[in-house]
Amino acid sequence: MAVTVVHANGCLFPLAHAVVDAENDDNWLWFLRLLLTVVQSHPLQSLIDKALVFLSNHQKGLLKAVEDVFPGCPHGHCLKHLKANFHKQFKDKDLLPFLWKAASATTQPEFDKALEDLTKMNPKAVPWLLENVELEHRVEIYFPGRRYGHLTSNIAESLNPWILEAHSKPILAMFEQICHQLMGWFTSRCTLEDKTRGLLVAKSAEHLQSVTNNRARTCRSMPSIPSVLYEVKSMETHCNYVIDLAKRSCTCTIWQSSGYPCGHAISILLSQKLDPQGYVESIFTIAAHKKTYEQAIIPLDLDSYERQRRHHAFPAHCCFI
Numbered sequence: 275m276a277v278t279v280v281h282a283n284g285c286l287f288p289l290a291h292a293v294v295d296a297e298n299d300d301n302w303l304w305f306l307r308l309l310l311t312v313v314q315s316h317p318l319q320s321l322i323d324k325a326l327v328f329l330s331n332h333q334k335g336l337l338k339a340v341e342d343v344f345p346g347c348p349h350g351h352c353l354k355h356l357k358a359n360f361h362k363q364f365k366d367k368d369l370l371p372f373l374w375k376a377a378s379a380t381t382q383p384e385f386d387k388a389l390e391d392l393t394k395m396n397p398k399a400v401p402w403l404l405e406n407v408e409l410e411h412r413v414e415i416y417f418p419g420r421r422y423g424h425l426t427s428n429i430a431e432s433l434n435p436w437i438l439e440a441h442s443k444p445i446l447a448m449f450e451q452i453c454h455q456l457m458g459w460f461t462s463r464c465t466l467e468d469k470t471r472g473l474l475v476a477k478s479a480e481h482l483q484s485v486t487n488n489r490a491r492t493c494r495s496m497p498s499i500p501s502v503l504y505e506v507k508s509m510e511t512h513c514n515y516v517i518d519l520a521k522r523s524c525t526c527t528i529w530q531s532s533g534y535p536c537g538h539a540i541s542i543l544l545s546q547k548l549d550p551q552g553y554v555e556s557i558f559t560i561a562a563h564k565k566t567y568e569q570a571i572i573p574l575d576l577d578s579y580e581r582q583r584r585h586h587a588f589p590a591h592c593c594f595i
Contacts, residue, residue, distance in 0.1 A: 489537025
């Protein structure tokens with residue numbers, strides 16, 4: 275079992291892993307209760323604000339355990355598994371792009387248009403989706419939390435190839451190799467942004483610049499409340515949007531869902547001679563990246579563990595957080 279999070283550069287960060295005798299309801303509950311102790315000792319506010327978001331492959335025991343241990347926290351379900359079931363039902367790969375468009379829609383018109391296109395191709399597709407899909411778990415516009423663009427659980431599943439070699443070893447040797455790999459990983463990653471200038475990690479800065487170049491230049495703005503509330507007309511979509519700089523929001527919802535100011539907001543920030551980097555979610559900053567890797571990975575004392583094991587039964591569970 276493993277919990278993987280996303281760090282400032284959008285890459286995986288192994289938060290916790292465990293070996294259990296079986297993947298069942300009791301063991302998921304045990305694992306998540308341990309995870310809760312870690313969350314409570316650090317970003318407790320994320321629990322209070324329900325800002326802690328889970329994304330999983332819809333495994334039954336896991337769904338119940340998350341609701342029991344982290345009640346009220348938004349829980350997204352992996353779109354890849356819905357895609358497989360959807361394709362099994364309709365066997366038409368041309369429908370799949372519209373499924374992704376519907377799931378990633380950030381506005382109601384975008385979502386409605388995707389469903390309309392699906393209906394044109396297969397009138398049975400949309401009724402099947404609405405009957406079999408809980409929109410608040412699958413669709414961006416209805417999701418109650420922030421997924422920062424992640425619609426699948428790939429970020430967690432990509433951990434498996436990284437520890438593939440360790441999988442073939444006895445349990446203690448396996449944990450030791452994973453520990454050594456993590457030590458090397460932390461050592462190499464903690465200095466990655468040392469030469470990056472500005473507030474944001476390089477990948478985030480590049481993304482922000484791309485939005486500035488390709489989207490912000492096509493917008494025209496009019497202040498409603500100077501320095502706070504603006505109306506923007508996009509020459510690209512020919513639609514009007516309302517931006518609130520104080521709330522860091524736009525009616526296109528991209529700013530709220532991604533953590534980056536959208537092109538509409540950036541056009542205003544530039545007109546006010548404000549740095550768009552200062553309006554990006556703090557998790558994408560260099561400071562956040564460095565803080566992620568500031569704690570050391572403590573080497574395992576396997577010799578001491580072996581001495582204890584000779585005098586006691588081997589535990590049913592092993593967990594490292």
